[in-house]
Amino acid sequence: MGRDHGVVAIAGQIGVVASVALNLAALAFYLHGRIFGASAGEKEAGKKMKKAAAVAPSSGKPPVAPDSTINLDHGDPTMFETFWRGTMGEHATLVIPGWQTMSYFSDVSNLCWFLEPGFEREVRRLHRLVGNAAAEGYHVLVGTGSMQLFQAALYALSPPADAGPISVVSPVPFYSSYPAVTDFLKSRRYRWAGDANTFEGDEYIELVCSPSNPDGGIREAVLKSKSGKAIHDLAYYWPQYTPITQMLAHDVMLFTVSKCTGHAGTRIGWALVKDREVAKKMNMFLELNTIGVSKDSQLRAAKVLEAVADGYERQPADTTGDASLLFHYARRQMACRWRALRAAVAASGIFTLPDEVAGFCTFAKDTVSANPAFAWLRCDKEGVEDLEVFLREHKIITRSGTRFGADPKVVRISMVDTDEAFGIFVDRLAAMK
Amino acid sequence: MGRDHGVVAIAGQIGVVASVALNLAALAFYLHGRIFGASAGEKEAGKKMKKAAAVAPSSGKPPVAPDSTINLDHGDPTMFETFWRGTMGEHATLVIPGWQTMSYFSDVSNLCWFLEPGFEREVRRLHRLVGNAAAEGYHVLVGTGSMQLFQAALYALSPPADAGPISVVSPVPFYSSYPAVTDFLKSRRYRWAGDANTFEGDEYIELVCSPSNPDGGIREAVLKSKSGKAIHDLAYYWPQYTPITQMLAHDVMLFTVSKCTGHAGTRIGWALVKDREVAKKMNMFLELNTIGVSKDSQLRAAKVLEAVADGYERQPADTTGDASLLFHYARRQMACRWRALRAAVAASGIFTLPDEVAGFCTFAKDTVSANPAFAWLRCDKEGVEDLEVFLREHKIITRSGTRFGADPKVVRISMVDTDEAFGIFVDRLAAMK
Structure with a gap:
C-alpha cells in the first residue's frame, strides 16, 4: 500500500497528537467538574456544552427497532x-472561527474562484493515493454534491440553444435521478432520451456510471460517435466498492465525498475536467446556479480527505x-x-x-x-x-x-x-x- | 430593544464562559510550549497547529495597496x-466532529427534510428579534444562497410547461443577475421578460427586490393582476441598510446570511413561504438541483445567527x-x-x-x-x-x-x-x- 514514513507521514502523527491534546484538555475540564465538584462558572460552562451538544446537529433518520419500517x-x-x-474521527474534527471564510472568493487566480485551495490539494492527493483517476493536468471543480456538477456538465457540453435540445442517454439500468434531473427545468439545451443501447444518432451526451448505480457493473460508453460526448459518473469507483483496475482518464469525471467517505450531509462533490473551455462553462453554471459552493463544507471535506490520506501515509498505531x-x-x-x-x-x-x-x-x-x-x-x-x-x-x-x-x-x-x-x-x- | 435577562440571556453568558474556557486551555497549552520549552510531542503538536492555520482556509480577495485595482x-x-x-467572534466558532451530520437527512418529519432544526430555530428567533418579516405560520426552506431559492420559487410558481414559458419581470433598475439566472438553462417553464413597468398581461412572476439592489429604494410590486405572482427578495431588509418600517408578510420572501451577517462564503439563504404546496414544489427543486443543502454551513449559520440574537438578548459586557x-x-x-x-x-x-x-x-x-x-x-x-x-x-x-x-x-x-x-x-x- 506504500505506507510512506516521510514528511506527510509525520504530519499525520502530529495531527493526532494535537487533536488528542485538545480533547484531553476538554475532558479534564469536564471530569474536574464531575469528580471534584464544579464552581458556578464551570457548572454553567458544562451546561452550555451539554446544551450545544443537545441542540446543534441533527442525526439523520431516526433509529430502527426490529418491527420498524x-x-x-x-x-x-x-x-x-x-x-x-x-x-480517525478526532483527526477530522473541523473548527471554524466566526470571522473565517466570509468572502465569496477563495482564490481569484483560479478558474474556479470559489474552490478552497486546501480542498483541491486533498482531492489531488487522494487520487494519487488510490490511483483511480488521473488528476494531473486536469482542472478540479467543486460542486454542491456531484449531481450539481452533472448539471454543470450538461450545460457545458450542450450546444447553443438554437440548435435544439441535445439527447441525454444512458444504458438501462440507469441511475434513477438522471431522467428527472435532466428534464425538471424543461431546458431547450438538453433533454432526456432514455436507453443509450437503443439510441440512434451522432449527437448526444452519454452518461456512464461506473460502477453502475443501480447494479454495480463496470461500464464503458456504449456509443462511439466522434461528435458524441460522455460524462463519467465515478461516485462509486473507490476501493470499498470495487477493485481499482485502472487509472481512468476520461474528459469529465465526477466524484462525491458522500460515497467516498460517507459524508453525504456535507454536499460536496468534485469534477476532474480535461478541457479548459468545458471547465469554464461548468464553472459558469455553478456561478449562476448557486454563486459557488459552501466553503464550510469544502473545509470539512478537505479535513476528512486529509484524515483518509494521513491514515494511509503515517505509521498506524495498531498495525494489524x-x-x-x-x-x-x-x-x-x-x-x-x-x-x-x-x-x-x-x-x-x-x-x-x-x-x-x-x-x-x-x-x-x-x-x-x-x-x-x-x-x-x-x-x-x-x-x-x-x-x-x-x-x-x-x-x-x-x-x-x-x-x-x-x-x-x-x-x-x-x-x-x-x-x-x-x-x-x-x-x-x-x-x- | 428588549434586552431580556431571562433564560436565553443566561445561556448567552454561559456560551462565552465555555468558549473562553476552551480557548484558555488551548492558549495555556501553546504558551507552555513557548515559555517552558516543549517536549518533542508538544513541539510537533504546535507545528501541526501552525500548519493547520497556514493551510486551512482561504482569505478571499487579496489585500489592497494605494495603487491597487x-x-x-x-x-x-x-x-x-x-x-x-x-x-462576538468566539461565540460563533463552530466545531464539527468527524462523525457528525453524515446523513442526507436532517428531519424526516419536516417538509424540508434537509433543514437543520437548529438553523430553522435561529431564523425564526432572528425575525422575532428584528421584526422585519412574519415567520409565524410560514414554512422555512433553506437554500445554497438565496439565488438558489429564487430559482426554486420560479420553478414552483411557473405553470405546467405545456402552457408555455411564463414571463419573469422586475422594474428597472433590476438586480443584474435576474435575467441571466432566469434564462441560462433556456427553460420552457419561464423566461425573462424585462422591465415590469412596461409589461402588459396578467400572467407573470414579478421580482420585487426591496431595498432595491442596485439603488437601495424601497419597492412594492408594480403589477397588480390577481393571477400574477410575486417573489420578494429581501436580502437587504436588515437594520444596517434601511429603517425597518413594517413586518412584511408576503407569499414568498427570500433572505440570505451573506447580507445579514456578512457570511457570503457559507452560501446559506432561506425562504419564508406561506403556501404549503408552493413550499413543497420549491423543496422539490432543491432536491433535484443539489439533493439538499450543506449541513455544515447550516450549522455554522445557526451558530452565527444565535450569536447575533444572543448579543441583543444578554446583558452586554460593555453597555456603551x-x-x-x-x-x-x-x-x-x-x-x-x-x-x-x-x-x-x-x-x-x-x-x-x-x-x-x-x-x-x-x-x-x-x-x-x-x-x-x-x-x-x-x-x-x-x-x-x-x-x-x-x-x-x-x-x-x-x-x-x-x-x-x-x-x-x-x-x-x-x-x-x-x-x-x-x-x-x-x-x-x-x-x-
Missing part, C-alpha cells in the same frame, strides 16, 4: 459513521487493524454485508442477485471481489409482479426497477445504511419464502 | 469581518459600545461610509447619488437614515459616456448600469467591502474632476 430507498451512507467515531484505513475498513464491512445478503437470499430461495465479480485491485495489490453500494435484487416468485410493493408489505422500502428503466420484478436496495437497519433487513429477507 | 463589482460583504473578529450588537455596529459603519462617500462626491463635483432617505425604524426605535449596501452612482460630466469604463481607467471596478436595465452613465458600487478598499475608493473618487 426499514428505509433502504436512498443510498444514505450512514454505515461509515462507525469509522468516523473511531481513531484497519481503524485508520478507511478503504480497508469499509471494504471489510461491505464484504461482510454482501456475505450476509447472499446467505439470506440463499435461505429464502425466491430472490436472485447479480453474480459476484472479482479483479486485481492496484490499490489493495490483491485480487478482491466487488461489493457494490446497492443490491440489485430480483424476485422470480410467481405472483410477485411488483417487487417494490411486495417488499413494502414487509416494511422494507426500496426503489423499483421501473425507476431505472428496468422491470418491476427488480429493485435497488442500499447496502450502506446503518448496521441495525441492514441487520433487520437481511433477517426479514431470509424469512421470505 | 479596487474591485467593487460584487457585493462581497467583507466589511463584517472586523465585527466577527471582535467580542456596540461590539456585541451586530446591527448597531454595522449601521454605524455603513453610516460612516455613506458620509465619506457623499463628502467625496461633493469634493469631486462630477457625480450624483440618490437622495438620502430616512424613516422610523421599529427595531432601533428611532428615526434613522437608509445606508444602502450599494451606491448607485451617476456621472454628469460631458465626455463620460460610459461610467464603468471611466472608473476602470482609474482602477476602480464597478458594474455598469446597462447590466441593470439602466443607462451607461450610472454604475453600481459595493459599499460593503473592506475598510482599506473603501478608503482608497473614496480618496480616488474625491480627486476626480
Whole structure:
C-alpha cells in the first residue's frame, strides 16, 4: 500500500497528537467538574456544552427497532459513521472561527474562484493515493454534491440553444435521478432520451456510471460517435466498492465525498475536467446556479480527505487493524454485508442477485471481489409482479426497477445504511419464502 | 430593544464562559510550549497547529495597496469581518466532529427534510428579534444562497410547461443577475421578460427586490393582476441598510446570511413561504438541483445567527459600545461610509447619488437614515459616456448600469467591502474632476 514514513507521514502523527491534546484538555475540564465538584462558572460552562451538544446537529433518520419500517430507498451512507467515531474521527474534527471564510472568493487566480485551495490539494492527493483517476493536468471543480456538477456538465457540453435540445442517454439500468434531473427545468439545451443501447444518432451526451448505480457493473460508453460526448459518473469507483483496475482518464469525471467517505450531509462533490473551455462553462453554471459552493463544507471535506490520506501515509498505531484505513475498513464491512445478503437470499430461495465479480485491485495489490453500494435484487416468485410493493408489505422500502428503466420484478436496495437497519433487513429477507 | 435577562440571556453568558474556557486551555497549552520549552510531542503538536492555520482556509480577495485595482463589482460583504473578529467572534466558532451530520437527512418529519432544526430555530428567533418579516405560520426552506431559492420559487410558481414559458419581470433598475439566472438553462417553464413597468398581461412572476439592489429604494410590486405572482427578495431588509418600517408578510420572501451577517462564503439563504404546496414544489427543486443543502454551513449559520440574537438578548459586557450588537455596529459603519462617500462626491463635483432617505425604524426605535449596501452612482460630466469604463481607467471596478436595465452613465458600487478598499475608493473618487 506504500505506507510512506516521510514528511506527510509525520504530519499525520502530529495531527493526532494535537487533536488528542485538545480533547484531553476538554475532558479534564469536564471530569474536574464531575469528580471534584464544579464552581458556578464551570457548572454553567458544562451546561452550555451539554446544551450545544443537545441542540446543534441533527442525526439523520431516526433509529430502527426490529418491527420498524426499514428505509433502504436512498443510498444514505450512514454505515461509515462507525469509522468516523473511531481513531480517525478526532483527526477530522473541523473548527471554524466566526470571522473565517466570509468572502465569496477563495482564490481569484483560479478558474474556479470559489474552490478552497486546501480542498483541491486533498482531492489531488487522494487520487494519487488510490490511483483511480488521473488528476494531473486536469482542472478540479467543486460542486454542491456531484449531481450539481452533472448539471454543470450538461450545460457545458450542450450546444447553443438554437440548435435544439441535445439527447441525454444512458444504458438501462440507469441511475434513477438522471431522467428527472435532466428534464425538471424543461431546458431547450438538453433533454432526456432514455436507453443509450437503443439510441440512434451522432449527437448526444452519454452518461456512464461506473460502477453502475443501480447494479454495480463496470461500464464503458456504449456509443462511439466522434461528435458524441460522455460524462463519467465515478461516485462509486473507490476501493470499498470495487477493485481499482485502472487509472481512468476520461474528459469529465465526477466524484462525491458522500460515497467516498460517507459524508453525504456535507454536499460536496468534485469534477476532474480535461478541457479548459468545458471547465469554464461548468464553472459558469455553478456561478449562476448557486454563486459557488459552501466553503464550510469544502473545509470539512478537505479535513476528512486529509484524515483518509494521513491514515494511509503515517505509521498506524495498531498495525494489524484497519481503524485508520478507511478503504480497508469499509471494504471489510461491505464484504461482510454482501456475505450476509447472499446467505439470506440463499435461505429464502425466491430472490436472485447479480453474480459476484472479482479483479486485481492496484490499490489493495490483491485480487478482491466487488461489493457494490446497492443490491440489485430480483424476485422470480410467481405472483410477485411488483417487487417494490411486495417488499413494502414487509416494511422494507426500496426503489423499483421501473425507476431505472428496468422491470418491476427488480429493485435497488442500499447496502450502506446503518448496521441495525441492514441487520433487520437481511433477517426479514431470509424469512421470505 | 428588549434586552431580556431571562433564560436565553443566561445561556448567552454561559456560551462565552465555555468558549473562553476552551480557548484558555488551548492558549495555556501553546504558551507552555513557548515559555517552558516543549517536549518533542508538544513541539510537533504546535507545528501541526501552525500548519493547520497556514493551510486551512482561504482569505478571499487579496489585500489592497494605494495603487491597487479596487474591485467593487460584487457585493462581497467583507466589511463584517472586523465585527466577527471582535467580542462576538468566539461565540460563533463552530466545531464539527468527524462523525457528525453524515446523513442526507436532517428531519424526516419536516417538509424540508434537509433543514437543520437548529438553523430553522435561529431564523425564526432572528425575525422575532428584528421584526422585519412574519415567520409565524410560514414554512422555512433553506437554500445554497438565496439565488438558489429564487430559482426554486420560479420553478414552483411557473405553470405546467405545456402552457408555455411564463414571463419573469422586475422594474428597472433590476438586480443584474435576474435575467441571466432566469434564462441560462433556456427553460420552457419561464423566461425573462424585462422591465415590469412596461409589461402588459396578467400572467407573470414579478421580482420585487426591496431595498432595491442596485439603488437601495424601497419597492412594492408594480403589477397588480390577481393571477400574477410575486417573489420578494429581501436580502437587504436588515437594520444596517434601511429603517425597518413594517413586518412584511408576503407569499414568498427570500433572505440570505451573506447580507445579514456578512457570511457570503457559507452560501446559506432561506425562504419564508406561506403556501404549503408552493413550499413543497420549491423543496422539490432543491432536491433535484443539489439533493439538499450543506449541513455544515447550516450549522455554522445557526451558530452565527444565535450569536447575533444572543448579543441583543444578554446583558452586554460593555453597555456603551456596540461590539456585541451586530446591527448597531454595522449601521454605524455603513453610516460612516455613506458620509465619506457623499463628502467625496461633493469634493469631486462630477457625480450624483440618490437622495438620502430616512424613516422610523421599529427595531432601533428611532428615526434613522437608509445606508444602502450599494451606491448607485451617476456621472454628469460631458465626455463620460460610459461610467464603468471611466472608473476602470482609474482602477476602480464597478458594474455598469446597462447590466441593470439602466443607462451607461450610472454604475453600481459595493459599499460593503473592506475598510482599506473603501478608503482608497473614496480618496480616488474625491480627486476626480
